[in-house]
Amino acid sequence: MVTADEISNIVYQETIDLITEQDSVIVIQAIAAAEEEVKSYLRGRYDVDAIFLRSVETVTDESTGQTSTVDRRNAMLVEIVKVIAVCHVIMLCNADMIYDQWRERYDRAVTYLKAVSKGDVSPDLPILVNSDGVAESPIKLVSNHKFNHYF
16 A cells, blocks of 8 residues: 555654665565554454555546546545554664654554544545445344244
8 A cells, every 4th residue: 555655754764764774675574564453453344455455546637638646545544554554663763853743643543443434534445345235233133033922
């Protein structure tokens, strides 16, 4: 879902290079861990395979004839994955970074994910469906067999 290049949108690349000693494997592992953490909050209610599939479309403007690419990923989840990934990286070292600020961002991201997993927040994400194509619901409505009195 997120690439190592996209991390530089929220923190300077020089800072990441300083912490990781320019080892891109550390950043890739932090992104993988962040994605798995986000998936763990969403797995029970949403189709995480569809959510984390990188979806880029090429769109042509009919009036000008120009083509451009449109990113179809959920922007909020992309930002959350980036924040969590950076938090995983800065746990290695606190070089030129305000740890409390990143901890607060991490806590906000996790609070949002918990609200999504409970159903308090409804992001625009594909719902988990079963093999019949019916949406899965965390709420199951069942009842006991009808009770009859025989006299």
